[in-house]
Amino acid sequence: MEDFEVICPACNETNTIAAEDYQELTENDVLECDSCGAYLEVVSLDPLEVLVVEDREGFFVDCPRCETAIEADEPGEPVTCPECGYTFAPDWSDIGEEEEESKW
Ligand SMILES: [Zn+2]
Ligand SMILES: [Zn+2]
CATH class of the missing domain: 2.20.28.160 (Rubrerythrin, domain 2)
Incomplete structure (x- = not known):
């Protein structure tokens, strides 16, 4: 390959x-x-x-319902999933520690 x-x-x-x-x-x-x-x-x-x-600071959260990665550009605000429409409040304190799981 x-x-x-x-x-x-x-x-x-x-x-x-x-x-x-x-x-x-x-x-x-x-x-x-x-x-x-x-x-x-x-x-x-x-x-x-x-x-x-541009300006993507790692504010990605996973939808708890369908696991779509959602770009959230206003930390602290509830996020609505574009895939399933589910609205939830991410745990912003976790964000920023997700870089370690990169598989690249
Ligand atoms: Zn580069
Ligand atoms: Zn969803």
């Missing part, structure tokens, strides 16, 4: 994506640049294209 490469638009460094990770990618997934830490949103899979996501 071949690895995939994607150029980070923010720093122009090449990020390598293992073939098995590529297979799990879907559009709108967000990668983190190995070099500069920018968040890169997948806008196309074939060919692989990404856009830099």
Whole structure:
């Protein structure tokens, strides 16, 4: 299997994506640049294209109902899941410790 490469638009460094990770990618997934830490949103899979996501400070929460990762841009506010419509109040104190689980 071949690895995939994607150029980070923010720093122009090449990020390598293992073939098995590529297979799990879907559009709108967000990668983190190995070099500069920018968040890169997948806008196309074939060919692989990404856009830099501005001001994304890691405010991602998982919907307790359907486990969709939701971008929450107002910490402290309740979040409504775009997938299932469930509204909940995230535990903001947990946010910021999620970087460790990155599989990249
Ligand atoms: Zn970068
Ligand atoms: Zn949901």
